[in-house]
Amino acid sequence: MVARMVEISDRLYVSKVRELLGEEGVAGLRRLLAGIRTFYKWVPCEKLTGGVTIYVHLSDEFPSGVDDFTLLDPSRFGYIDFQQATIHVEKDGQLRLWPEFVDPFLLPEGSIGYHFRYIERPGTSVEHIQVRNEAFPVLNASGFPSAFAVPSFDDLGAALEQFEHMVDSPDPHLETVWRSEKRLAFLPKPERHMRRSLELYLRHSLRDARILVRPEQNVNETEPVDLEISWAFQGRMAWIEIKWLGHSGPLGSDRWSTSYHQGRAVEGAHQLANYLDSGAQRISLPLMGYIVVFDARRRDLSAIDTSISRENGMYYQLRDIVYPPEILARPDMAKPVRYFLKPLCDAVLDS
Amino acid sequence: MASDSDLSRHREPHIEAFSDSLTVVERLTPIAGGAMLGEVHAFCYLACLLSIFEQQSPTSWGYEFTALPPTLPYAPEITEAVQKLEEIGLLSRKGNVYLITEDGRQELLLWSGLKQLEARRRYLDGATGASLVVGVPSVGNDLAYEPQLQRASKLKQPRELLAEATLSPLFEQFTALRQAVGSRVQDLLTPAAVYLSFLSTEAESDDSPNSQF
Numbered sequence: 174m175v176a177r178m179v180e181i182s183d184r185l186y187v188s189k190v191r192e193l194l195g196e197e198g199v200a201g202l203r204r205l206l207a208g209i210r211t212f213y214k215w216v217p218c219e220k221l222t223g224g225v226t227i228y229v230h231l232s233d234e235f236p237s238g239v240d241d242f243t244l245l246d247p248s249r250f251g252y253i254d255f256q257q258a259t260i261h262v263e264k265d266g267q268l269r270l271w272p273e274f275v276d277p278f279l280l281p282e283g284s285i286g287y288h289f290r291y292i293e294r295p296g297t298s299v300e301h302i303q304v305r306n307e308a309f310p311v312l313n314a315s316g317f318p319s320a321f322a323v324p325s326f327d328d329l330g331a332a333l334e335q336f337e338h339m340v341d342s343p344d345p346h347l348e349t350v351w352r353s354e355k356r357l358a359f360l361p362k363p364e365r366h367m368r369r370s371l372e373l374y375l376r377h378s379l380r381d382a383r384i385l386v387r388p389e390q391n392v393n394e395t396e397p398v399d400l401e402i403s404w405a406f407q408g409r410m411a412w413i414e415i416k417w418l419g420h421s422g423p424l425g426s427d428r429w430s431t432s433y434h435q436g437r438a439v440e441g442a443h444q445l446a447n448y449l450d451s452g453a454q455r456i457s458l459p460l461m462g463y464i465v466v467f468d469a470r471r472r473d474l475s476a477i478d479t480s481i482s483r484e485n486g487m488y489y490q491l492r493d494i495v496y497p498p499e500i501l502a503r504p505d506m507a508k509p510v511r512y513f514l515k516p517l518c519d520a521v522l523d524s
Numbered sequence: 525m526a527s528d529s530d531l532s533r534h535r536e537p538h539i540e541a542f543s544d545s546l547t548v549v550e551r552l553t554p555i556a557g558g559a560m561l562g563e564v565h566a567f568c569y570l571a572c573l574l575s576i577f578e579q580q581s582p583t584s585w586g587y588e589f590t591a592l593p594p595t596l597p598y599a600p601e602i603t604e605a606v607q608k609l610e611e612i613g614l615l616s617r618k619g620n621v622y623l624i625t626e627d628g629r630q631e632l633l634l635w636s637g638l639k640q641l642e643a644r645r646r647y648l649d650g651a652t653g654a655s656l657v658v659g660v661p662s663v664g665n666d667l668a669y670e671p672q673l674q675r676a677s678k679l680k681q682p683r684e685l686l687a688e689a690t691l692s693p694l695f696e697q698f699t700a701l702r703q704a705v706g707s708r709v710q711d712l713l714t715p716a717a718v719y720l721s722f723l724s725t726e727a728e729s730d731d732s733p734n735s736q737f
Contacts, residue, residue, distance in 0.1 A: 178700040178722055187657055187717045188705065196710040203713060206656035210555060314724075315659070323659055325556060327620060376665040381560035381620065383596065384665055405596045406562040407620065 186302035186309035190285060193304045197231060201285050202302075205229045206321070208262030209287055213322035215250040218298070223257025224274045224290035230261070231283045242269030277303040291318055296342045315377035316344050316370060327380045329402060329411055333465065333510050336374055340467070340512045346370035352424055355517040357474060357481055359421035361430055367467050368399050368415055381406065398448055403458075411461045411507075412448060416441040419469030419514075420476070428476050438466045438494045442509065449505050463507045466494060469514040483518040490515070540586035541601035542609065543641050544568045544648060546632050549615060550624045551652035556660040558621040562596060564606055565589075566664040569597035570651035571644065572686070573670065574712050577698045577719075578647075582686035585644075589685040591676030597667070597685060650712025657717040662724070669726040671697065697722070 182188045190198045209227050242261050247268055257274035277286035286303040298318040301308040313320035316339050326332040340347060347370045350363035368386065375384045385401040400413040416438050420429040445462045452460050471481055472488035490513045500506060548567045552559040559567070572585045582588075587601040606622060609615040614628035624632070635641055655663055667673065671693035676683035686694075701722070705715045 174696060174700040175703050177725075178697075178704040178718070181721050181725065182704040182718045185657075185717060185721060187714050191705075191714050199711040199713055203653060203656060203711075207554060210656065312721075320659075325659070325661055327560065377659055377662050380556075380661050381562040381664070382661075383668055404562070405592070405598075406560070406565075 184312065186311060189307070189309045190302065190304055193307070194231070194283075194285070198285060198304070201229045201231055204262050204264070204266065205285050205287060205302075207266060208260065208268055209321045211247050211266075212250065212260060212268065213319060215247050218289060218317075218319040218322040219291050219293075220256055221258075221289055221291045222293055223255075224288065224299075225258050225260065226275050226277050226280070226286055226288050227260040227262065228277070228280050228284045228286040230281060242271045244268075245270050277308070278306060289319055314373050316342075316374045317377075318342075323377050325378050325380050329375075329379060329382070329461075329463070330507060332375060332379050333463065335378075336371065337512055339370075339374060341515055344370050346373070352422065353479070355480060356469070356514060357471060357478065357486075357516050358419060358429070358476070359417065359469060361421050361423060363417055363421060363467075364399075364415060367417060371413070371415065371465065372400055375400070375402065398445070409459045409461070410456065411463060412445065412452070413463045413465055414441050414445040414448070415465050415467070417467040417469065419471065420474060422476050426476055434470065435494050438464065438468075438509070438511075439496055439500075441466070442496050442500045442506070446500055446503060446506065449503075453505070459505075461505055461507055462503075463510060464496075465510045466512070467514060468494075468511050469516075471516060480519050481516055486516040486518040489513065538587050538601050538605070539638075540641070540644065541568075541599065541605040543632075543635050543638075544571065544644065545602055545605040546609060546614060546624065546628055546635075547645065547648045548652060549622050550629065550632055551648065552655065552660060553624055555652070555655050558618065558623040559660075560620050561603065561606060561622070563660060563664060564622070565597055565599060565602050566667055567648070567651045567655075568599065568602055569685075570654070570663065570667060570716065571647035573694075573719075574647040574650045574716060575644070576686070576691075576694065577701060577712075577715055582688075582691070590682055591673050591685055592682040596664075597673065646712060650716045653711070653713035654716035654720055657713070658720055663720060666720040666723040666727065669723040670694070674726075 187202065190202045194201065205227065212227060244267055255272055259271040259273060259275040261269040263269060277288045280286045288299070288301055288303060290299045292298060300311045300313065300319055302311060311320045315323045317323045324335065346366040350359050350366045352358050352360055372384055372386055381404060383403045387398055387401050398412040399415040402411040402413065418433045418437055421431045422429045442464045445464050449460060449462045468489060470489040472485040474481060474485065494509065494511060496509055545564050548564050549559045552563065569589050572582065572589065575585060576582055587599050589597045589599045592598040606615065609628065610617055610622065613625055614631050615622045616625050668677070672685045672690060675690065701715055701719055705718055709715055
């Protein structure tokens with residue numbers, strides 16, 4: 174256990190800052206992290222394609238070549254259209270802006286710097302904490318481009334709605350489900366990666382809730398619910414049932430191992446309704462069910478196809494799943510959620 | 525003769541619970557716009573764990589925690605304190621989020637002079653500081669894998685936390701933590717962040733079902 178704890182500690186920039194700059198460094202790091210979070214309250218990190226450096230200096234020095242930083246109320250940052258910047262976090266927490274990007278390697282000695290750059294294609298980011306000439310990556314399992322710009326929700330429905338913007342972004346779990354980078358079809362058993370991606374997203378963004386994974390635990394010893402969310406202090410619970418639609422098959426195979434169409438989602442909704450009925454008999458807390466569908470249906474796709482036209486690839490984008498009205502009318506069933514997973518379609522050539 | 529309900533109406537919440545609750549809300553306000561009730565409990569529990577990391581006895585914390593429901597730390601004194609603080613205007617509430625008022629800030633300033641509360645401020649600062657690193661929602665979820673809470677979760681019933689007889693796994697983790705970060709740590713942000721990161725890896729490796737139902 175000691176080796177594991179040491180290995181974990183060595184990976185964290187917090188430990189590295191303390192190692193290099195001592196307790197004064199940790200105090201500076203607190204100020205820096207607070208400044209970073211304040212900055213991201215007003216500036217979407219996806220704008221920062223030119224890069225941002227945010228730093229503290231233990232003696233409040235500015236980098237050389239920088240004439241003056243402008244003291245700004247953080248709310249003003251939202252009105253500035255910039256793709257790059259350098260921000261100095263003062264000792265009292267106020268932020269000073271220099272509208273050019275200063276390489277964190279050029280920060281004065283005694284600085285702790287933070288660097289972030291958003292890379293539009295493929296929608297990834299670079300993020301690290303810098304002390305002297307050493308850069309320490311910021312570990313980020315949230316799925317958002319920056320570990321410090323993760324929105325928080327106190328409503329599960331709002332969180333699930335926002336997740337739609339995540340499914341087309343690079344995600345270490347969702348990226349592994351595809352047979353190819355064109356995202357035409359899944360590899361076998363993609364559901365655990367979908368569950369993991371959604372679980373991590375909710376763990377990092379849903380406030381005052383406990384996210385429990387239930388891949389093996391059966392509600393009634395037949396089929397499992399995927400995620401259980403509990404808000405103990407608000408006295409309620411939610412069950413999330415995840416389904417995927419589309420085709421799956423091993424690489425190189427000339428036939429699909431599994432194909433799921435709309436009926437699978439409807440079946441999932443019926444299953445969830447049954448779980449809710451059996452759950453209501455045992456659980457005293459109000460319980461809400463969510464059916465969440467990862468939809469990668471394509472029209473006319475065979476297992477040997479390596480590309481798809483836009484017409485066939487996007488055919489189901491606006492074709493919502495039709496659920497039985499009696500399911501939708503249940504007061505313990507939330508509005509079904511569907512994430513359409515877009516393929517990379519063939520480019521349309523101008524004639 | 526006073527009934528139990530009469531007595532409970534007149535019993536004052538512990539000063540530690542009062543101060544801890546107000547401190548957590550104040551510290552989380554710039555980070556997360558305030559604190560929800562479960563978050564106040566969670567951060568107070570994490571602060572208590574940090575005191576145990578520094579080899580203080582759990583009984584010296586001033587109030588006790590229960591796992592209720594099994595994955596959550598809960599102390600009735602905290603809930604009482606938060607309700608009382610709101611009643612007397614030191615906290616306000618927006619939906620389910622508690623915010624510190626100007627009167628609350630003034631009161632916290634007064635309490636900062638109380639010697640009996642001095643030591644625990646370090647633990648609360650370490651605990652709330654960890655949310656600068658991992659974010660507020662993650663802290664509660666990572667904390668669910670602390671051995672005491674995990675044990676209660678697997679037993680699927682409410683359980684007293686930090687009882688002497690059950691502390692061995694926690695002591696083992698904290699011995700390892702002290703070896704990793706050192707035992708003479710001024711700002712407890714570092715051990716808090718390392719410990720939560722450790723617990724999140726416990727979450728990844730835990731294959732057993734952990735639902736309460």
